[in-house]
Amino acid sequence: MPKLKDDTEFKKMFYKMGEASKIIGVAPSLLRFWEKEFTCLKDLQKNRKGDRLYTEKNLEDLKTIHYIVKDKGYTLQGANEYMESHKQVKDKNHEILKSLEKLKTFLEDIKQNL
Numbered sequence: 328m329p330k331l332k333d334d335t336e337f338k339k340m341f342y343k344m345g346e347a348s349k350i351i352g353v354a355p356s357l358l359r360f361w362e363k364e365f366t367c368l369k370d371l372q373k374n375r376k377g378d379r380l381y382t383e384k385n386l387e388d389l390k391t392i393h394y395i396v397k398d399k400g401y402t403l404q405g406a407n408e409y410m411e412s413h414k415q416v417k418d419k420n421h422e423i424l425k426s427l428e429k430l431k432t433f434l435e436d437i438k439q440n441l
Contacts, residue, residue, distance in 0.1 A: 341372070341380035351389045361392055364403050367410045387421075 338342045348355045352436070362368045362379070372380045388410065395409055397403045 338383060340380060342386065344379050344381070347379075347381040347386060347389065350386060351393055353393060358389065361389070365392060365407050365410060367414065375422075 342350065344355050344358060348358055351358070358379075362371060365388070366413060368385065371385060372382075374380060392406055392410065395406045396403065
């Protein structure tokens with residue numbers, strides 16, 4: 328992950344397919360296949376050239392898909408149903424996680440200033 332001058336990591340807004348496939352640990356062809364099979368991946372953005380652009384949310388969805396298909400042994404249909412049924416819970420958990428990360432950063436700043 329790229330770092331800033333003060334060694335803090337930053338995340339990109341979008342990742343190209345090659346970057347996404349390295350992060351997930353699968354071939355780009357599998358990402359293209361999953362895009363056709365999973366409704367949560369139907370909204371991928373593309374640039375002017377037509378290259379797929381993956382957001383952090385897309386990467387999290389791909390990691391989840393990889394885990395439940397490869398590790399848990401779900402069928403593609405079962406994994407798609409799982410992704411749809413857990414979407415609301417995941418969105419709420421993501422919001423809570425962001426709030427906790429902000430709180431952690433705030434508390435670390437206070438600790439450094441003491």
